[in-house]
Amino acid sequence: MSPGRRNSSAPTVFAITLGCPKNRVDTEVMLGDLLSHGWELAGEPGRADVLLVNTCGFLKAAREESVDTLREVAREMKPGARLVAAGCMTERFRRELAREVPEAGILVGTRELLSLRDRLEGKRGPVGSFPTAANPRLVSTTERMAYIKVADGCSRRCSFCLIPRLKGRQRSRPAADIVEESANLAATGTRELVLVAQDLVHYGTDLPERPSLASLVRSISGQVPQLRWIRLMYLFPRDLSDELLDCVADCDNVLPYLDIPVQHADDRVLAAMRRGTTRKSLETLVERVRAKVPGCVLRTTYMVGFPGETDIAFDNLLSFAEQARFEMAGVFEFSAEPGSMAAGLPEQVPAHVRAERSRALQSLLDRIASKTRGDMEGEVHEAVIEATDPTMGRFWFQAPEVDGAVRLDGRGADVDVGEFIRARIIGARDIDFLGTAES
Numbered sequence: 001m002s003p004g005r006r007n008s009s010a011p012t013v014f015a016i017t018l019g020c021p022k023n024r025v026d027t028e029v030m031l032g033d034l035l036s037h038g039w040e041l042a043g044e045p046g047r048a049d050v051l052l053v054n055t056c057g058f059l060k061a062a063r064e065e066s067v068d069t070l071r072e073v074a075r076e077m078k079p080g081a082r083l084v085a086a087g088c089m090t091e092r093f094r095r096e097l098a099r100e101v102p103e104a105g106i107l108v109g110t111r112e113l114l115s116l117r118d119r120l121e122g123k124r125g126p127v128g129s130f131p132t133a134a135n136p137r138l139v140s141t142t143e144r145m146a147y148i149k150v151a152d153g154c155s156r157r158c159s160f161c162l163i164p165r166l167k168g169r170q171r172s173r174p175a176a177d178i179v180e181e182s183a184n185l186a187a188t189g190t191r192e193l194v195l196v197a198q199d200l201v202h203y204g205t206d207l208p209e210r211p212s213l214a215s216l217v218r219s220i221s222g223q224v225p226q227l228r229w230i231r232l233m234y235l236f237p238r239d240l241s242d243e244l245l246d247c248v249a250d251c252d253n254v255l256p257y258l259d260i261p262v263q264h265a266d267d268r269v270l271a272a273m274r275r276g277t278t279r280k281s282l283e284t285l286v287e288r289v290r291a292k293v294p295g296c297v298l299r300t301t302y303m304v305g306f307p308g309e310t311d312i313a314f315d316n317l318l319s320f321a322e323q324a325r326f327e328m329a330g331v332f333e334f335s336a337e338p339g340s341m342a343a344g345l346p347e348q349v350p351a352h353v354r355a356e357r358s359r360a361l362q363s364l365l366d367r368i369a370s371k372t373r374g375d376m377e378g379e380v381h382e383a384v385i386e387a388t389d390p391t392m393g394r395f396w397f398q399a400p401e402v403d404g405a406v407r408l409d410g411r412g413a414d415v416d417v418g419e420f421i422r423a424r425i426i427g428a429r430d431i432d433f434l435g436t437a438e439s
């Protein structure tokens, strides 16, 4: 995040966010609070009075990256500067982190987001309070796209997942507060709003009046018409209501793009994952979504190598992936996370088998994706421009940071970043599409 004209006496901060879009929003809230109280952004770590690393603790690899990043910026700190380790790793692995990176003098957990400024001033600050629309936010995404966190934490108990321990039970924001923040973001130029939570489908189930996700989305869609694209990420494949699918089908500015992480499709593995889904329920869900939302694009995430995943179980996953044909998909290898129930399960799958299965599934998904992209050639769709030299953008069915981009030929000069255009698909290269702008 680059600084404006500097007021030399203002304290400065340099921030790095690791992990998911929900973590990015948390950093934006922490920076928004500091900048609205006279702080400024430093252009590089070595110039900052405070260095903030918002860590990720979801997987072992993410925690290693968090420690490496903290050590790296610690090496660049100017004398007297302070290092803050915030986020999920801090929340759950505070002692390990303090041991591994003693330079991190201030540790801010996921429930202490709004206490950072007070902590920097040597005070305790609020703990457990949840950011609202009233909290200033330094949006760090492109000028037309912003994430909005509608809830935090998760009340499900998937056996491989640490998030309920990192973030606690689900806490939803009041719908009116989310609509207000959506309007604030639209007023500053946001046209693509991406709703995120650990478990979006369960939005509102912890609130007294239990507003549904569908009612929330309809409110945003109706009350903030400037929003051109409303996108829903992280929809648990259970409890996905017809009400929500009707809302997606009815509302013009709600994208028929749904991210539904299924993780696996073998009944025995799904049971051990404690997902509460079966292959049959997942097949029915995909059919229902495609029937209720014609032309929708579906994204999913698969996990391979879960304890007890036999060759037959893996074949079941492959055949499901072949059958369901999600347009966008990612693959993860199981990671035995300390403190997760699955880490203690028997029949752990050896690392080389996990890697083999990940490659096998990825090559199947690549084949499906290449066929899907081939079938879309010649189609014209709406895209948003995100760069102009060369001209790059994203079609409506490409979520930010995960689904690639579209490379547009020919019209570099006369389109602006943030502009929405119609573009024709003329090919694909790896995860990206090739397109030409339609006049």
Ligand code: SF4
Pocket: 154, 155, 156, 157, 158, 161, 162, 163, 164, 198, 199, 236
């Ligand atoms: S729903 Fe998602 S965040 Fe919640 S426990 Fe399961 S995997 Fe973790």
